[in-house]
Amino acid sequence: MTDSTKQPRKAAIAFILLTLFIDILGIGIVIPVLPELVRELVGEDPVTSVIETEVSPAFGEAAATSLPTPEVLDTTKNFSRAGRYVGVIGATYALMQFLFAPIIGALSDRFGRRPVLLVSMFGLGIDFLIQGFAPNIFWLFVGRILAGIMGASLTTGNAYIADVSTDETRARNFGLVGVMFGLGFTIGPALGGLLGGISLRLPFFVAAGLALVNWLYGYFVVPESLAPDKRTPFTLRGANPLGSIRRLGAYPMVAALAAVFVCKSLAQRGLENVWVLYTGFRFSWDASTNGLALGLVGVMAIIVQGGMVRPVIKRFGERGAVIGGTIISALAFAGYGLATEGWMIPCIIVFGAFGGVSAPAIQSLVTGSVSETEQGRIQGALTSLTSLTNIIAPLFFNTLLFSYFISDSAPVQLPGAPLLVGSILLTVSIFIAINVFRQFPQKST
Template sequence: MTVENPRRALAVVFGIVFIDLLGFGILIPVIPLYALSFGASEFVGSLLIASYSAMQFLAAPFLGRLSDTRGRRPVLLVSLTGSVVAWTLFGLAGSLVVLFLARMLAGAMGGNIATAQAYIADITPPEDRAKGLGLLGAAFGLGFVFGPALGGFFASETVLSVARDVLPAVVPVSEFTLPSFAAAVITAANLLLAFVVLPESRPPEERDDVPVQERESRLQQLRDALTTEGLGALVVSFFLVSFAFSALESQFIFLTNDQYGYGATENALLLTYFGVVIAVVQGGLVGPLTERFGEYRLAIVGAAIQVVTLAAVPFAPRLAPLVPNVGRLLPVGPTVPAAIVALFVVVTPLATGNALTNVSLNTLVSRAASADDQGGAFGLTQSAGSLARTFGPALAGALYTGIAFWSPFVAGGLLMIPIVVLLSTVDRSTLTEG
């Protein structure tokens, strides 16, 4: 650990990852509808969503190894530069092909998370490493909460009207392009911040020159984890949770567009609400509930909640007659349609169940690993999640277009059932629960 002020460096990395994810989150409510605007089907739009995670999974090990030999700082700076190019190209895309190329470039640059994790490992002692990596996870969460809200802001008609008056005529302004340019500007500011204040954590004399072929691949690490007693069932459970939830994430905007006529701004508000619920549960409820019931039970309860609520999402409008007539929810403002209230009734426990399961599974994976393998344990869950978010949206898009609008959500709910079964096979004596 050679950084003079590790706490400051940790705060800087937190800020870099947060702003990086903020730029990514801005486009979450935009991407599916952007693809549809080029005449793409929901399946092709789902492939566009999945392309980011696929490239991230492939690029993360390469960028991580490159940072071992070339240093963390230059890799982070180059990846941020690439993200600026990707999001700018995304806004200028005149065809679906360019949209895919920009999205894939952004995914490859998003592989810098492996470098950020390595940076934290450099500047924190082993006993504090899990906390540092947990802080990185918090940056992820905050980026996903505030990113969609900003995306909705930049896609709103008021902001678009101002942009059309202020920006040169050569700049294309729409509900899809303006959030893309905003993500590029935010990432550029992030690049400037990193260039000015981020120190190198790995000086030349400490850099690793081990040949690439001598290192274990992420797939090999996953295979090894699957054969490890206790850990295998937890990693598979995490993969299934991520796979099922990616079906919701990738098809939710298509669904709300079809059922409610929602565009980028309305979907941004829904996704922001979803993220806030997850943040509140993770930040305020998980701790007390864990002390009372333990992570193992919370993981099972969270999965059980999602069995029902994931499957119920596409049928929310049919639940409207069961919702009490709330009229105006506030003294002023528009009346909220019963179908929308029913949707909130479904997604609130869904977000709660997802938060309970994700946090609990991460903690159980951490407890199944030794003190020296905490970083590797978190890397395993990230690898499993990346794979799930690569294949999950593609399958969900095929179900949405090939079978029925409700099929990917029902399939996602059904995937939660094996999680309950798998967790029942875990040897709980190896886990120290509260």
């Protein structure tokens, strides 16, 4: 490869990474406050302790001082009800993403990545404004529906990365995407928690501003990555969400890895959906404390994704990184579910972050098996699978598991049940991955 070819690739990577960072930052800002806004809109009280507690400013330790009072029992019902609403709202967002992700992926294969990114970024800004001004739960639903439809920037961003990567740089570049996630989720949730302490609406307006600034940046700076001669026609059949998933069958190893992808995605989506409610119920954490915790997640993601992905994959290979990383994640999920004190959570976050080497390894395995002309469609298919898990996860982990296991009808109160189920799913994915790698031996180089 000539130097003249390398320089545009490097420039394109820098452009898209900054775009993804701003996008993720906006998403991260609203994470600590969205469940609390739901509680406000459905008439819930502010987050309070489930039992009488003394809570430190950060990573507080909850200590029971008496038997539950009537007020405590009412708070438990409030958390249970909020869990059901958050679950339904999350599933609504995911359903829209499932229906529209393959359409947007196919459009990016037809018209290029840049115009699709611009439309999705502008739509995301409008979505945050709708959520920020939402006077009732109906308008919050409207905002989440629009977010699901326009939530293609990350999918198209992955296709963009695949366009400008080589076999030698693919894993590293997807690791850099992980760094952008880490930076976004370091600054975003911490800033969201701080802003949420002022007003639950303020983080949404800040996120809207970031999304619209990102749109301007993309319009004036981000170049196209897909050459005209590599674009393919748009067809409704190819944009069908179920049809796009069937398209994975054209790549046998990718189709086999899809089962691993689904199990891991379902567990991760469950963790993300139940986190704020779980830590609020179990440890009496508020938006600020959750912002700090999620900020720590981001810091560790930067360290692992930015400094460890390349040497780990070089030492153990992509397949070894998938297996080893998933084992660490399974242990971390079990730790979250069984933790008895708030100070344990940051320790588990640090340990669990090392499981992050598996995500770029899987992406590298997938993109390395797919032709240049179908990266958008395959990424859209994987996003559709993620969306399916996003539909299932909030309903299963929040509306069913969390709400049930903190209710009076549960045989034992176990708020960590969703996280323990996530650990089981990750364990299942390990055995599936081992079987896939045996079925498709690595080619010798």
